Amino acid sequence: MTVFKQRVFSGVQPSGNLTLGNYLGAIKNWVGLQDTYETIFCVVDLHAITTWQDPDILRNATREVAAGMIASGVDPKKSIIFNQSQVSAHAELAWIFNCVARMGWLNRMTQFKEKAGKNRERASVGLYVYPDLMAADILAYQATHVPVGADQKQHLELTRDIAQKFNSDYKVDFFPEVEPLIFGEATRVMSLRDGNAKMSKSDPSENSRINLTDDRDLIAKKIRKARTDSEPLPATMDDLDGRAEAKNLINIFAALSDRKAGEVCAEYEGKGFADFKRDLADLSVEVLGPITEEMSRLMSEKTYLDDILRDGVHKADELSQPILRQIHDIVGFLRP
Numbered sequence: 001m002t003v004f005k006q007r008v009f010s011g012v013q014p015s016g017n018l019t020l021g022n023y024l025g026a027i028k029n030w031v032g033l034q035d036t037y038e039t040i041f042c043v044v045d046l047h048a049i050t051t052w053q054d055p056d057i058l059r060n061a062t063r064e065v066a067a068g069m070i071a072s073g074v075d076p077k078k079s080i081i082f083n084q085s086q087v088s089a090h091a092e093l094a095w096i097f098n099c100v101a102r103m104g105w106l107n108r109m110t111q112f113k114e115k116a117g118k119n120r121e122r123a124s125v126g127l128y129v130y131p132d133l134m135a136a137d138i139l140a141y142q143a144t145h146v147p148v149g150a151d152q153k154q155h156l157e158l159t160r161d162i163a164q165k166f167n168s169d170y171k172v173d174f175f176p177e178v179e180p181l182i183f184g185e186a187t188r189v190m191s192l193r194d195g196n197a198k199m200s201k202s203d204p205s206e207n208s209r210i211n212l213t214d215d216r217d218l219i220a221k222k223i224r225k226a227r228t229d230s231e232p233l234p235a236t237m238d239d240l241d242g243r244a245e246a247k248n249l250i251n252i253f254a255a256l257s258d259r260k261a262g263e264v265c266a267e268y269e270g271k272g273f274a275d276f277k278r279d280l281a282d283l284s285v286e287v288l289g290p291i292t293e294e295m296s297r298l299m300s301e302k303t304y305l306d307d308i309l310r311d312g313v314h315k316a317d318e319l320s321q322p323i324l325r326q327i328h329d330i331v332g333f334l335r336p
């Protein structure tokens with residue numbers, strides 16, 4: 001058995017604004033991994049263009065995601081931070097994986113079905129093979145661990161299937177079995193307008209989400225305006241069944257304060273949402289204020305940000321190129 005170095009890979013798409021969902025569901029959890037693992041964090045611009053992106057907006061969003069990661073505590077001295085399109089191993093390995101993955105596997109991907117909707121015939125081919133590119137992201141570094149939210153678990157399963165089929169087709173033990181890293185009480189941040197829909201950068205209602213570019217006043221305002229119900233808070237989370245908006249706000253409170261949702265709920269037992277939302281607004285501003293301010297400071301220092309990305313590209317190339325060369329040898333590509 002090959003022993004693989006403990007290496008973490010994860011990515012965020014630069015499509016639209018970074019939201020509280022990206023922060024609590026992903027980036028915040030990455031910070032603590034930097035001291036335990038070798039960590040690689042990628043702004044996945046190749047993934048973003050599977051649906052149309054305006055070029056100027058894409059450029060800005062790519063810098064914004066990088067700034068958001070750094071402002072949240074991802075440290076360029078500890079982690080490799082870069083944008084995917086600049087490291088050629090991703091697209092090259094994705095092609096090889098297009099030839100490993102089976103149509104039947106991709107046909108089962110629920111995210112494609114959701115994103116393509118009724119208009120399957122008009123979806124980009126890139127959207128269809130999106131999971132192959134994601135497998136390439138991870139395996140181009142032989143990464144062993146991937147922190148992901150629940151919505152990406154199926155993609156990670158596919159990554160494991162691809163790795164396994166490659167290993168068995170070519171009779172090698174080359175790719176590791178990638179493990180998902182799931183965090184405590186999974187923080188799936190829902191829309192502030194509809195507790196049953198994921199908080200999304202593509203929701204037409206600005207009040208449905210908190211963007212990491214929102215200032216303190218706007219953050220507080222959006223929390224105060226969040227939809228709730230008129231019942232007081234119960235003693236336990238179980239008693240919140242059917243009250244999706246209430247549940248979501250408690251989960252956000254718990255995640256922002258690193259506490260258990262049940263504990264937060266018990267503390268507010270019997271109180272109405274006016275009290276709770278006032279405290280949640282204060283907490284949100286206290287935690288997110290410094291991050292959003294650091295992010296906008298970084299956005300005004302484009303050369304600093306671009307230097308970090310360039311350095312990341314260099315390091316990512318150094319890791320992935322030797323791996324890609326070995327893959328070429330395994331597959332039978334001639335190296336003249």
Ligand code: TRP
Nearest residue numbers: 009010011012013044134137146
């Ligand atoms: N598909 C992921 C998302 O939309 C982003 C992503 C791309 C990713 N490549 C990855 C996540 C590799 C983890 C590992 O959230």
